[in-house]
Every structure is written in C-alpha cells, then in structure tokens.
Amino acid sequence: MSTLDQKPARAEGRKDPWSQLLEKVGKNQDREAYHALFQHFGPQIKYYAMANGMANHAEELVQEVFVSIWRRSCLYDWKKAAASTWIFTIARNQRIDMLRKMQRTSAEMQVETEDLWQIPGEHENEPVTSLHRLMSERRVRDSLKHLPEEQITVIAKVYMESKSHQMVANELNIPLGTVKSRVRLALNKLKVILQDQNV
Amino acid sequence: MKAHHPDTITLMEFSAGNLSEPHALCIRLHLDECADCRSRVDTLESLGAVMMENQPQTEVSSGMFDSILSRIDSDVSDAGQRVSTAAKSGRRVRPLEKLLGDDLNNLPWKRQLGDVSVLDITDRFPGQKEQVVLQKLAAGGKAPSHTHRGEETTIVLQGAFADNKGVFNQWDFVVLNQEDDHKPVAVGCEDCITLSVLSAPVKLTGTFSRMLNPFIR
Numbered sequence A: 001m002s003t004l005d006q007k008p009a010r011a012e013g014r015k016d017p018w019s020q021l022l023e024k025v026g027k028n029q030d031r032e033a034y035h036a037l038f039q040h041f042g043p044q045i046k047y048y049a050m051a052n053g054m055a056n057h058a059e060e061l062v063q064e065v066f067v068s069i070w071r072r073s074c075l076y077d078w079k080k081a082a083a084s085t086w087i088f089t090i091a092r093n094q095r096i097d098m099l100r101k102m103q104r105t106s107a108e109m110q111v112e113t114e115d116l117w118q119i120p121g122e123h124e125n126e127p128v129t130s131l132h133r134l135m136s137e138r139r140v141r142d143s144l145k146h147l148p149e150e151q152i153t154v155i156a157k158v159y160m161e162s163k164s165h166q167m168v169a170n171e172l173n174i175p176l177g178t179v180k181s182r183v184r185l186a187l188n189k190l191k192v193i194l195q196d197q198n199v
Numbered sequence B: 001m002k003a004h005h006p007d008t009i010t011l012m013e014f015s016a017g018n019l020s021e022p023h024a025l026c027i028r029l030h031l032d033e034c035a036d037c038r039s040r041v042d043t044l045e046s047l048g049a050v051m052m053e054n055q056p057q058t059e060v061s062s063g064m065f066d067s068i069l070s071r072i073d074s075d076v077s078d079a080g081q082r083v084s085t086a087a088k089s090g091r092r093v094r095p096l097e098k099l100l101g102d103d104l105n106n107l108p109w110k111r112q113l114g115d116v117s118v119l120d121i122t123d124r125f126p127g128q129k130e131q132v133v134l135q136k137l138a139a140g141g142k143a144p145s146h147t148h149r150g151e152e153t154t155i156v157l158q159g160a161f162a163d164n165k166g167v168f169n170q171w172d173f174v175v176l177n178q179e180d181d182h183k184p185v186a187v188g189c190e191d192c193i194t195l196s197v198l199s200a201p202v203k204l205t206g207t208f209s210r211m212l213n214p215f216i217r
Helices: A008-015 A017-028 A031-051 A055-075 A083-103 A131-144 A149-160 A165-172 A176-189 B008-015 B021-033 B035-054 B064-073 B095-100
Strands: B116-120 B131-137 B146-148 B152-158 B160-163 B166-168 B173-176 B185-187 B192-198 B202-204
Touching (some): A017 A031, A017 A055, A017 A083, A031 A055, A031 A083, A031 B064, A055 B064, A149 A165, A149 A176, A149 B035, A165 A176, A176 B008, B008 B035, B021 B035, B021 B152, B021 B173, B021 B192
Antiparallel strands (some): B116 B131, B131 B192, B146 B202, B152 B173, B160 B185
C-alpha cells in the first residue's frame, strides 16, 4: 500500500484550497484569504438569495453570510467539513434567520435558528475525524456529474429554491411520487440512503 | 444505533432548510443522538454546497466587500469573542430545555382520561400552521386506539412505547398518517414522553373515542 493510500483523508482535506483559505481566516484573521473566499462564494450566495425569491434582500444576505463567516471562522475545522459545505450551511441558516426576523419579533423567537439548523462541526463533542465526512463532498461532486438532468432539476429546486417535494411536483406538473423517486434514485447514487431503510 | 430514523427525503428537506420549525426541532433532537443520521445530513449538506457551486452566479456590487470590512471593523467584540464562548467550548445547545424551561416531568401537564397527559406547546412556535404537542403516557399505561387525519411526526423524548409496528425508544423518530391505526402502550418503568407535530388532529377509532381524544377541542 502506498503512502497515499494510507492517508486519503488528510490528502483530500489539504487539497481543497477553500478550506485552506478559511482556516487562514480563522487562525490569523487573514483578510486576503477572506477576500478570495468572498470573490468565490459571494456571487454563489447572491444567486442563492435570488433563486429563493429574496431579490430585494440578496446583497443583504451576502453581507450577513460573510460577517458570520468572519465571526465563526475560528470554529472552523477542515477535518469536520469542507469549506464549501460549511459556508453553504451558514448561507442556509442566514436565509432562514432573515425570513424568521421579517415575520416576527425577536421576543417571539424562543429557539434560535442555529439551535435547530447547526453548522457542521460546531456544538459537537465527538472529536472524530470521519473519513466519510472528508470524502463525502468529493463523492457528491463526482456522482452529480453522472446524474440525469431530471434528477438534478428536482434537487436544485429543493436546495436552491427551498421548495418542498410537493411544491416541486406542482411546479413541474408531475406526481409527488415521481419527484420522490427521482430524488431517491439520486440519493442512492450518492449513497445517502440507508441500505435497510424503506423510504 | 437507533431503530427508527427519519426518512432520507425528510433529512434532505432539513439539510436544505425547508422544514417548519417544529419539524426541524424533531429532526435536530434525533440528530443529536444519532451518528448515522448526522453523517447522512453531512453528505446532504455537501450536496447543497455542490448544487450552489453548479448554479449560475450573480455579480455582487463593487463596494460590497468594503462595507463588509467596515462592519467587521466596527464590531465591538474582538477576535477572541467573535463567537459565543458556549459555541467555542463545544457545549451542546439544548433546544428543548430552552423551549420548555423546565424538566420534562415538571411541566404543567394536562391529565386526560386514562393514562394520557398532554401539553400543547403550539404557541412556542408563532406563525406555524402545525399543532405541536407533548404527550405523556404513564409507565405501563395504554393510549386509546386511534388513527391520524393528517400526518403526525413524533420523536420519543423519554421512556419507550410499543405498538403494532414495534418498540420506539428514546430519540426514535416515527411518522404516522391516515393508514396507521395504532394503540400505543408505554413500556419500561418510565413514563413515555413524546413530542409530536400534527398537520391535522388525531381521530379516535375505539369505543370511547370522542371523549378520550385529547386533541379535539
């Protein structure tokens, strides 16, 4: 067995440039690294906001996400999540948080957004560096290339437009069962589905 | 490993941030205790990240990065306090305790007929359509036979119950609908306490039906 085979996790984690940049922000408050992350992820997050129907608040969301990235970067651990996954969950949480705040007063918010939707690697006691975690993003990226367009379309609506499976079915004018089976086929390829589970 | 998990589609809706707050709470409580589902959610969150990466991008306005820098510069807290100490120490937030403010067993339970007590906590989730209830089945007690008009999502918070589908232990997750006619029994020596999110009220099927139904008002 070669040295590479013995250390796939470490090699994989270190190869990801975004995770390295995010680590620099966390450790040294490195503003150049922060700017590089902004240039890469800022436009993605703005599109995410627009796709979610938040056109009037899209730039505000990008700002909130980046301020949050700065504040939390010291908690970031590349062994627990890839930077892009970590940043996606911050964008998701800030979107939820912004919508919650538009709908009600803070006094009404007994549970904070991040009590329900956590950022991977935070609030966790387990020090485990799971190979699964490190590999999952790469596997997802590779598998997605081979998925049929109709499966990707459904998944994109769920993640980018925050539509429930029922809403996706209504919009595409196909039965809910079809939406679910497309998602299951895709998740099977991504190996997310439990072998023994009837879903 | 828990025996009863949320299905993968529900975990996907969770990872995309598309669930209502009460539903997300049920998932969160399960995830805190289930490494398998946590690992599945990790993968699903990576899926979200890769989807975001593969979408078109929208240019941000030119001055935005400077505004962000001035915001982080005006931040009163210094680098060491950028996040709460609780988050830094890795101490787990306990959303349920935060929500209820007391031990599960000391809550102002409303005793129903028989072995069932309930506490409606819908008002803790303003602006939600679903009914959110805690239910307590006394140790060894039986709940009346009932079916469900809509969908009921339940997580076991304490003790265990059994019905025709099996035994549901602490942190097990179960979704029941119109087709499930069940008659749960609390097993073990503790009261069984569950948190349920109901999209429509429960419908009783037994002889004493109407009076016993804790959810008909």
